[in-house]
Amino acid sequence: MTGKELRRRRREQMIEENGVIYLDNVSKSYSKGAPALNGVTLSIGKGEFVFIVGDSGSGKSTLIKLLLRELTATSGNVYVMGNDLTRLRHSQIPKFRRNLGVVFQDFRLLNDRNVYENVAFAQRIVETPGKVIRRNVPAILATVGLAGKYKAKTTQLSGGEQQRVALARALVNNPSILLADEPTGNLDPKNSWEIMKLLEEINESGTTVVVVTHNREIVNAMRKRVVTMKKGVIVNDEEGGEYLDED
Amino acid sequence: MKISSLFYTIRQGFANIFRNKWYSLASIATISACLFLFGLFYAIVANFQHIVKTAEEGVSVVVFFHYEGDGKDGADCGPHVIPSEQRLEEIGQLIAARAEVSEVKFISDDEAWKKFTEDYYGDSYDPAGFPENPLTGMDSYEVYLSDVSMQSALVTWLESIPEVRMVRYSELTANTLSGVNLLIAYVSLGIIVILLAVSIFLISNTVAIGISVRATEINIMKYIGATDFFVRAPFVLEGMIIGLLGAALPLWIIYSIYNYALSYVIERFTVLSGFLNFLSVDDIFRILTPVSLVVGVGIGFLGSFSTVRKHLQV
Numbered sequence: 001m002t003g004k005e006l007r008r009r010r011r012e013q014m015i016e017e018n019g020v021i022y023l024d025n026v027s028k029s030y031s032k033g034a035p036a037l038n039g040v041t042l043s044i045g046k047g048e049f050v051f052i053v054g055d056s057g058s059g060k061s062t063l064i065k066l067l068l069r070e071l072t073a074t075s076g077n078v079y080v081m082g083n084d085l086t087r088l089r090h091s092q093i094p095k096f097r098r099n100l101g102v103v104f105q106d107f108r109l110l111n112d113r114n115v116y117e118n119v120a121f122a123q124r125i126v127e128t129p130g131k132v133i134r135r136n137v138p139a140i141l142a143t144v145g146l147a148g149k150y151k152a153k154t155t156q157l158s159g160g161e162q163q164r165v166a167l168a169r170a171l172v173n174n175p176s177i178l179l180a181d182e183p184t185g186n187l188d189p190k191n192s193w194e195i196m197k198l199l200e201e202i203n204e205s206g207t208t209v210v211v212v213t214h215n216r217e218i219v220n221a222m223r224k225r226v227v228t229m230k231k232g233v234i235v236n237d238e239e240g241g242e243y244l245d246e247d
Numbered sequence: 248m249k250i251s252s253l254f255y256t257i258r259q260g261f262a263n264i265f266r267n268k269w270y271s272l273a274s275i276a277t278i279s280a281c282l283f284l285f286g287l288f289y290a291i292v293a294n295f296q297h298i299v300k301t302a303e304e305g306v307s308v309v310v311f312f313h314y315e316g317d318g319k320d321g322a323d324c325g326p327h328v329i330p331s332e333q334r335l336e337e338i339g340q341l342i343a344a345r346a347e348v349s350e351v352k353f354i355s356d357d358e359a360w361k362k363f364t365e366d367y368y369g370d371s372y373d374p375a376g377f378p379e380n381p382l383t384g385m386d387s388y389e390v391y392l393s394d395v396s397m398q399s400a401l402v403t404w405l406e407s408i409p410e411v412r413m414v415r416y417s418e419l420t421a422n423t424l425s426g427v428n429l430l431i432a433y434v435s436l437g438i439i440v441i442l443l444a445v446s447i448f449l450i451s452n453t454v455a456i457g458i459s460v461r462a463t464e465i466n467i468m469k470y471i472g473a474t475d476f477f478v479r480a481p482f483v484l485e486g487m488i489i490g491l492l493g494a495a496l497p498l499w500i501i502y503s504i505y506n507y508a509l510s511y512v513i514e515r516f517t518v519l520s521g522f523l524n525f526l527s528v529d530d531i532f533r534i535l536t537p538v539s540l541v542v543g544v545g546i547g548f549l550g551s552f553s554t555v556r557k558h559l560q561v
Contacts (some may be wrong), residue, residue: 068470097472108467112266124475127249169471 011082019045020081020177021067021206026076028062035074036062039094044210049203051219052212053243054229060212061149063229064181067100069093081176098126101170105182107162109154115141115165122169140168144198160191167198178202180211184218192218216243256477260484270460271489277453278493281446286501288442290531292435299428301524303395304349306424309415310342310405314384330410335386338408342396343391347397352389356382396425446492451550458482458554465558479555483548490547493540498532505531
């Protein structure tokens with residue numbers, strides 16, 4: 001068995017035993033103040049839909065950054081798709097991130113390019129052949145309800161539409177995990193619900209979805225697994241849970 | 248990297264220039280302004296140096312030899328060793344072999360007299376007034392120097408030759424020219440270094456600001472899973488194209504101005520062209536073109552490369 005094969009098996013075994021996302025007693029401290037995460041252990045299985053909720057400063061954003069390998073843990077281990085992120089070299093990060101789809105509150109679209117280009121861009125990065133891109137992009141735009149707007153500049157779209165473009169971009173490479181950081185933070189209730197409905201559909205097709213949110217109404221209505229964080233620790237983790245009150 | 252990705256990168260490099268046209272224009276303008284000043288100064292300094300060098304090359308040392316009957320007027324002519332024709336030729340070869348000598352001309356006594364009469368009498372010269380050549384026996388060598396600062400060393404050496412009766416030279420001219428040359432060299436080197444340093448600072452800052460504005464774009468690419476090379480390549484290409492355009496524009500302007508100024512001076516001030524020898528456009532651009540292009544493209548490359556690197560740590 002080759003080294004590559006061995007590593008692949010180890011990753012599969014890790015996913016089987018601990019899920020696609022596994023934080024093992026993870027702490028993260030910045031230079032000043034209390035640790036942003038303090039001994040967090042969390043396991044998210046393949047195909048799960050998980051809300052991560054908590055007030056500002058609870059450690060949600062740090063958690064997302066650790067999962068994206070934007071930050072490294074001060075102690076403990078972070079595993080995503082069986083990869084030990086604490087051991088990942090800088091040159092391995094791009095390939096690792098291609099397993100993830102990411103959606104941000106501020107959409108983070110390339111505003112000087114049109115809708116099609118924004119989505120196609122994600123495929124170009126992974127060197128998908130042009131023919132395949134021309135087939136995939138319209139299909140994914142149709143999935144998020146933007147089939148007719150592929151030529152529009154992103155600045156001409158509403159907030160909801162921009163988030164759909166971001167969602168299409170995150171999904172076009174068929175990621176195993178979708179991380180959404182406050183995806184409805186800049187949207188009105190109607191658009192928020194539409195985005196959440198899309199996320200639910202994506203999850204139903206097998207993608208693991210992790211949503212960091214403040215939106216109490218959505219969390220309580222969707223009845224998914226809810227991980228509540230406070231001051232860097234997980235205070236509640238409940239399947240079909242609710243957004244807990246502050247105290 | 249796949250061929251399609253390579254073409255995509257190249258396309259993006261060009262497209263970025265148009266997408267960020269104001270930044271591109273500002274960068275090209277900054278690079279052009281810096282390299283224009285640099286080029287203009289270089290053209291002026293190179294001409295100064297050339298004029299001084301030409302003047303240096305015109306400075307000659309004249310060597311006279313002992314002859315039958317010299318010292319009759321009571322002048323102290325040292326030991327009286329009269330050179331044979333063969334020895335005269337040999338001395339000529341020895342002088343020509345010296346490193347600081349660029350040219351040696353033998354002037355026979357008859358040639359010397361002919362030149363004298365032409366210079367002082369012109370057409371009114373009457374050979375009857377001088378039945379004999381008054382300069383008989385005064386054969387000489389006119390020695391031209393490639394490095395005028397070596398004149399005094401050459402003169403000392405010439406004076407040590409027993410056959411040499413007298414060496415005529417102007418110490419003041421040599422010292423002045425050599426001093427001016429040195430001054431121009433130091434001042435121009437100093438100014439060129441300062442201009443280049445300012446250019447590098449301004450250009451790399453412009454490139455850095457232009458890229459920093461697009462830090463979000465780089466950020467997005469990194470989150471999606473782009474490799475550092477994939478992110479960096481279009482920016483670096485963009486920086487190099489901007490550097491190239493920024494360098495080419497002032498070259499073209501200086502070429503036109505210089506060409507025009509040169510023909511204007513030659514046509515309108517013909518008297519100047521008699522003693523001021525300007526460099527041709529080709530002479531100037533033989534150095535200026537590669538230097539400007541290397542500075543423009545090089546700074547475009549290095550500026551964009553290092554600035555993008557700062558934003559890649561995501």
